[in-house]
Amino acid sequence: MTAGEQDIGVQLIALLPNMRRFALSLTRIPDLADDLVQQACERALANAASFQAGTRFDAWIFRIIRNLWIDRLRREKTAGPTDDIEERVDIVGEDGDSTTEARLTLATVSGAIERLPDEQREVIMLVCVEDLSYRETAGVLGVPIGTVMSRLARGRKRLAELTGINASSDRSPEQRD
Template sequence: MNASTSQDRFCEELTALLPRLRRFARGLARDAADADDLCQQTVERALKSRQSWQDGTRLDAWVYRIMRNQWIDEVRARTRRSQTFTHEEEGANVGTPGDRDAENMVELGNVGRALARLPDDQREAVVLVLVEGFAYKEAAEIIGVPQGTLTSRLGRGREALLRELGEIA
């Protein structure tokens, strides 16, 4: 396979990942604008670092790790600057189809708010495994923790979510 074909395939696969990357970014950032910025920064970094990706390995896990590291860097930078961003969720529903079931949207909002209240480590585990569908081993590699640690975080996260949603006392 020549370099041009390999580059084209890389770009196609990266483009196909965009919906999943945006969802993961939203889980990390908890804010739509920050999530969009994070997604863009991640794609830029992936394109610049294309040569460091090993052909034949999972592109999604590689890009998710880039996104997670990018987010950690952003949180650290914000902390150093001592700035707090508290954006209103203005326009969050702009452009959504009007035929969606309102009850489902309310419930989805409840889940999103409950997810946002989880500690960062639990939210990360829940989003990677339950939302993005990564295997425990893959999610642990993305986060950079042992599989047992991920399993513990996921269990605590599930329980906290159920408690937040009123499913358990």
């Protein structure tokens, strides 16, 4: 193993939770997401020399994950989301009311994210969850920054609609009159 592969290996280990979260947002199936992360790690190690020093490693690996997923979709021609939210009503936390409310909120938001079009869901996950900049997200997705911004705006608006958030509540009191 070369020094570059060792460096990438250390970075991959540190980034595994983020990789899995992004893979889950694409696949919606935990086992499939794990396979996708494994394939991405293999590809990153095999192509360690192609990583450009000074760029964000996470953006590079997210692009690998996304490309692998697109390749898989094309190859298998699969479609349709699968619900992977673990709804275990038999487990109650220490504070049953708060736990139940949190689970309901999580289920509502997760369901709303699942219902977003793929391109909006990808941008929401990369910008809002993985904390990539618009420029980095544009690089991962291979689209212009303006496209990222418009997809994000449409995605946020759709999430607000799907979760029942009143957009007018974001305005200041003077604007609400």
